[in-house]
Amino acid sequence: MANKKKLSEVTDMFKDVDILSLEGVTIEGDIEIDLSGLGGGFDPMLAAILGQENAVLAQHFARLAGVFGVPVGFGAPAAGVPAPAPAVAPALAAPKLKDLIPAKFDVANIAEWTTQIQEVPIGNTSADGGSRGKRVMLGGEKALPFFPDAPMPNRNQVTIDVFDMRLGLAKAVKENYDEVMDNPGEWAKKNVEKFNADMITIHLISTDPLVKDTPAKEAAKTVEEVLQAVDVPIAIGGSGNPQKDVEVLSKAAEVAEGERCLIASASLNLDYAKIAEAALKYDHDVLSWTQLDMNAQKELNRKLMKQCNVPRDRIIMDPTTAALGYGLDYAYTNMERIRLAALMGDEELTFPMSSGTTNAWGARESWMVSSPLKEDSDWGPREYRGPIWEIITGLSLAIAGNDLFMMMHPTSVAVLKHITQTLFGSIEAEPVDIANWIGAEV
Amino acid sequence: MKINSPLEAYKYLPQTNCGECGEATCMAFASKLIDRSGKTADCPPLMKEKKFAKKLAELDRLLAPEIREVVIGVGDRAAKIGGDDVLYRHKLTFFDKTKMFFDVTDTMDEAALVERVKKIANFKKFYVGRHLLLDGVAIRSVSNDPAKFAAAVKKVAEVGIPMIFCSFNPAVLKAGLEAAKDKNPLLYAANKDNWKEVGELALEYKVPVVVSAINDLDTLKTLAKTFAEAGIKDIVLDPGTAPSGKGMKESFTNFLKIRRAGIMGDTEIAYPIMAIPLTAWMAGITDPVSASFWETAMASIFTIRYGDIMILHSMEPYATLPLVHLAETIYTDPRTPVAVDSKMYKVGNPDENSPVLFTTNFALTYYTVESDLSSNGITCWLLAVDTDGIGVEAAAAGGQLSADKVKDAFDKSGFDIHKDVKHNSVIIPGLAARLQGDLEDKLGAKILVGPMDSGRLPGFMEKNWPPKQ
Ligand code: SF4
Numbered sequence: 076m077a078n079k080k081k082l083s084e085v086t087d088m089f090k091d092v093d094i095l096s097l098e099g100v101t102i103e104g105d106i107e108i109d110l111s112g113l114g115g116g117f118d119p120m121l122a123a124i125l126g127q128e129n130a131v132l133a134q135h136f137a138r139l140a141g142v143f144g145v146p147v148g149f150g151a152p153a154a155g156v157p158a159p160a161p162a163v164a165p166a167l168a169a170p171k172l173k174d175l176i177p178a179k180f181d182v183a184n185i186a187e188w189t190t191q192i193q194e195v196p197i198g199n200t201s202a203d204g205g206s207r208g209k210r211v212m213l214g215g216e217k218a219l220p221f222f223p224d225a226p227m228p229n230r231n232q233v234t235i236d237v238f239d240m241r242l243g244l245a246k247a248v249k250e251n252y253d254e255v256m257d258n259p260g261e262w263a264k265k266n267v268e269k270f271n272a273d274m275i276t277i278h279l280i281s282t283d284p285l286v287k288d289t290p291a292k293e294a295a296k297t298v299e300e301v302l303q304a305v306d307v308p309i310a311i312g313g314s315g316n317p318q319k320d321v322e323v324l325s326k327a328a329e330v331a332e333g334e335r336c337l338i339a340s341a342s343l344n345l346d347y348a349k350i351a352e353a354a355l356k357y358d359h360d361v362l363s364w365t366q367l368d369m370n371a372q373k374e375l376n377r378k379l380m381k382q383c384n385v386p387r388d389r390i391i392m393d394p395t396t397a398a399l400g401y402g403l404d405y406a407y408t409n410m411e412r413i414r415l416a417a418l419m420g421d422e423e424l425t426f427p428m429s430s431g432t433t434n435a436w437g438a439r440e441s442w443m444v445s446s447p448l449k450e451d452s453d454w455g456p457r458e459y460r461g462p463i464w465e466i467i468t469g470l471s472l473a474i475a476g477n478d479l480f481m482m483m484h485p486t487s488v489a490v491l492k493h494i495t496q497t498l499f500g501s502i503e504a505e506p507v508d509i510a511n512w513i514g515a516e517v
Numbered sequence: 518m519k520i521n522s523p524l525e526a527y528k529y530l531p532q533t534n535c536g537e538c539g540e541a542t543c544m545a546f547a548s549k550l551i552d553r554s555g556k557t558a559d560c561p562p563l564m565k566e567k568k569f570a571k572k573l574a575e576l577d578r579l580l581a582p583e584i585r586e587v588v589i590g591v592g593d594r595a596a597k598i599g600g601d602d603v604l605y606r607h608k609l610t611f612f613d614k615t616k617m618f619f620d621v622t623d624t625m626d627e628a629a630l631v632e633r634v635k636k637i638a639n640f641k642k643f644y645v646g647r648h649l650l651l652d653g654v655a656i657r658s659v660s661n662d663p664a665k666f667a668a669a670v671k672k673v674a675e676v677g678i679p680m681i682f683c684s685f686n687p688a689v690l691k692a693g694l695e696a697a698k699d700k701n702p703l704l705y706a707a708n709k710d711n712w713k714e715v716g717e718l719a720l721e722y723k724v725p726v727v728v729s730a731i732n733d734l735d736t737l738k739t740l741a742k743t744f745a746e747a748g749i750k751d752i753v754l755d756p757g758t759a760p761s762g763k764g765m766k767e768s769f770t771n772f773l774k775i776r777r778a779g780i781m782g783d784t785e786i787a788y789p790i791m792a793i794p795l796t797a798w799m800a801g802i803t804d805p806v807s808a809s810f811w812e813t814a815m816a817s818i819f820t821i822r823y824g825d826i827m828i829l830h831s832m833e834p835y836a837t838l839p840l841v842h843l844a845e846t847i848y849t850d851p852r853t854p855v856a857v858d859s860k861m862y863k864v865g866n867p868d869e870n871s872p873v874l875f876t877t878n879f880a881l882t883y884y885t886v887e888s889d890l891s892s893n894g895i896t897c898w899l900l901a902v903d904t905d906g907i908g909v910e911a912a913a914a915g916g917q918l919s920a921d922k923v924k925d926a927f928d929k930s931g932f933d934i935h936k937d938v939k940h941n942s943v944i945i946p947g948l949a950a951r952l953q954g955d956l957e958d959k960l961g962a963k964i965l966v967g968p969m970d971s972g973r974l975p976g977f978m979e980k981n982w983p984p985k986q
Contacts, residue, residue, distance in 0.1 A: 171716075171717070171720060171747040171748060172712070172713045172716045172717060172744075172747050174743075175712070175739050175740070176742050176743045177735075177739050178735065178738040178739045178741075178742045179735055179738070180734035180737070180738045180774070180775075180786065182774045182777050182778040182781070182783070221769060222773060223770045223774070399839060399842050399846065400644065400842040400845075400846070401881060402881060402908075403842075403843075403846045404846045404847070404849050404851070407821075407846065407847070408605075408606060408851060411606075411607070412605075412607055415605065439970060440838055440839075440842075443970075443972060447889050447972030447975070448643050448889065448892040449892050449893070450641060450648070450892060451641060451643055452639070452641055452642065452834070452837075453834060454838065455833055455835055456835070459810075460839075463810055463813055463835050463836075463839050464839060467813065467817050467839045467843055470814055470818065471817060471821060471843065471846070474818065474821050474822065486810075490810055490811070490814060494814045494815075494818070497762065497766060498818070499766075500763065500766050502763075503763070504800070505761075505801070506759075506763075506764055507759060507764065507799050507800055507801075509757060509758065509759055509764075509793070509796045512793060512795060512796050512799060513659070513683045513684060513685070513705075514657070514658075515795075515796075515799050517620070517795065
């Protein structure tokens with residue numbers, strides 16, 4: 076571990092050290108991003124993932140690679156060219172190593188994982204009395220995610236954010252949504268059709284008295300608009316104003332009656348009973364949101380169940396997501412502890428979890444042009460940093476036990492889906508002969 | 518660790534309460550041994566006195582971590598891996614952060630090789646009062662030519678960071694070992710075909726060695742056991758890291774199983790595990806950014822689930838930055854406090870004309886602001902307000918950061934805004950802008966609302982400091 080020093084000392088220490096950087100090279104530029112024209116010639120595995128954005132940037136990047144002097148292949152598939160077969164050296168005298176001592180590997184399943192996570196559906200199809208084209212099922216695990224102890228019944232799901240007004244977003248995100256930002260219905264459509272969203276989250280942020288103070292009634296119209304535009308299940312979020320949200324979410328629940336939306340959210344700082352009441356009356360699920368505190372999460376879940384009579388199959392938890400480098404250690408461990416406690420029988424925690432993965436965009440590494448710290452090694456183009464920050468924040472929580480991801484960047488969505496579904500076991504790929512990785516051309 | 522209460526460790530201590538270890542009592546020292554913040558070597562009587570030799574040996578055996586600790590390289594950048602006692606970080610903490618080694622080949626031209634190795638060695642990323650680094654270089658023998666490999670090793674060794682020698686050809690590995698005597702590289706790897714020769718090299722040169730058996734845990738354990746019986750202690754396991762599809766799922770499962778067995782007491786397989794996310798570049802992904810993203814995602818999975826050392830390819834910042842942060846995330850000790858002391862800090866040598874700022878005492882926030890200021894040469898007074906260790910935005914919303922709290926913090930710090938500086942102004946975080954009016958009243962000072970992100974303080978200062986009269 077690096078030793079601890081006062082930062083100002085360290086700063087002085089490195090004053091004279093030559094920091095590798097792309098001097099004289101401007102990485103930041105107005106690079107055209109166009110995801111609508113997904114061209115051919117992309118890699119089959121990640122084709123849908125990175126889109127046109129990459130094609131342009133990859134060339135840009137290849138030129139930069141030259142500046143770095145880093146041998147990065149570009150274009151041709153890196154097909155694991157095998158090294159020449161190792162010439163077996165003349166047998167050395169082997170006094171200590173004569174014969175293999177055979178051993179069998181064996182390990183038991185975890186006996187303490189006795190309890191299954193509650194399965195919670197979102198969205199009502201016509202069979203359920205709604206108008207959604209499909210239902211999303213969360214939960215049902217009997218082990219930590221992707222563990223061999225018990226099969227994971229439902230894959231991770233991604234819901235992509237839509238906001239009810241134009242707002243300031245990181246450049247890399249905004250470029251994907253600029254032309255639909257004034258029209259939540261079109262925005263939702265783009266998320267589903269172009270970016271493969273399993274669900275949509277409509278955030279009614281304009282209702283905040285400090286933003287536009289949009290009346291609840293008007294906000295409810297936006298919800299109707301989104302329900303018309305897409306047939307995937309939806310989540311409905313407020314503005315974060317504890318007083319106004321109760322009114323806004325109740326009204327939204329009413330106009331979305333029978334669709335089994337996820338109402339986001341009930342928390343201990345607002346009138347959760349009213350939220351729960353509206354959700355039950357109009358046939359929705361409740362997102363139980365607490366801030367990095369397992370005991371508060373238990374308390375709120377208990378109140379929702381006992382005091383508000385919310386059935387177990389209508390509760391999803393959001394224990395709070397902090398971005399990579401900005402408290403992810405707490406968010407990760409909080410989720411892992413919640414899931415382990417649930418598997419070992421804590422009935423107040425046996426619910427699927429949801430993550431506001433979009434929070435990753437709050438990390439300065441995901442949006443700043445370059446490091447504000449002169450001592451840092453070069454941060455490189457931010458166009459790539461943001462999406463990977465969102466991916467790694469989400470992926471870490473997927474491993475901790477999170478089920479549903481609220482996300483923003485299409486690249487992040489695609490990669491997160493691909494990697495979690497690979498661990499889930501539903502991705503078939505040509506087996507790769509990794510035995511000769513040493514000689515591979517990369 | 519075979520014991521888990523201080524009482525059990527106490528039995529093996531001299532029980533004299535002599536205080537030489539810095540603790541008042543042997544019992545206090547025993548609890549440090551149990552939470553692994555102290556080691557037996559810190560008790561001089563136990564180390565020196567002959568009569569305790571047996572107890573010392575037994576205590577060391579009981580205290581040894583379940584997963585063997587292996588050191589690669591020498592000097593202050595030597596990489597220590599393994600050393601874990603738990604499967605989940607909240608149960609104690611994880612030890613010996615996952616180490617990131619980046620590849621070079623023995624067919625690269627010398628200038629490119631040296632440049633890349635230096636870039637690996639010089640990488641730094643600041644994070645809460647320290648810097649995050651990359652750990653070492655994995656030299657791949659693409660040529661399979663001992664002389665070429667030795668030449669590459671010589672060049673890399675000059676830079677002085679830990680090395681992994683990658684070849685299945687014992688002659689190549691031997692040439693590398695001869696070229697870098699006493700550098701303690703990690704040999705990659707012994708497999709079912711070459712294990713005798715590679716094992717002999719590990720014994721002869723006293724270096725750590727990887728045993729490799731792709732997706733075959735019986736063979737992996739057989740190799741590890743055979744080596745251990747022959748007296749090789751520093752073993753690292755490579756169960757294979759497949760980059761896609763079912764293969765990747767199998768690799769993930771293997772890591773889980775191996776670590777679970779090791780923590781649960783199967784000493785024959787209780788060794789550090791190596792992941793090779795570099796195989797992402799063999800999965801047929803044509804676009805380098807995609808391949809790099811995929812490699813980073815694979816590396817993240819194995820940072821979280823039990824990879825102790827990794828071989829990677831992409832040195833792009835969008836690969837290295839998330840990786841060093843994730844390793845720090847997973848290996849940060851969850852027991853350490855998350856707050857700094859609430860008091861007035863000096864950044865540089867501030868005087869009566871220097872600006873006064875405040876932020877919260879949440880360690881992450883405080884260090885971020887402090888480093889943004891010091892790194893840009895801004896001399897100032899920086900007050901850490903006690904917000905119960907919560908960040909600015911959440912604390913301002915939740916009431917842990919209020920005008921009263923700020924006033925209180927100024928009072929307690931002994932800093933008088935009216936006397937200790939001449940300008941009678943305070944710069945407040947942009948995320949706490951809503952406190953402006955209240956603060957003006959409570960502090961009786963001019964309030965300047967700073968930027969939303971402290972990274973923008975340099976630009977802010979240029980425009981707004983000194984304040985207009
Ligand atoms: S130095 Fe050893 S003997 Fe002395 S107090 Fe500490 S633990 Fe006890």
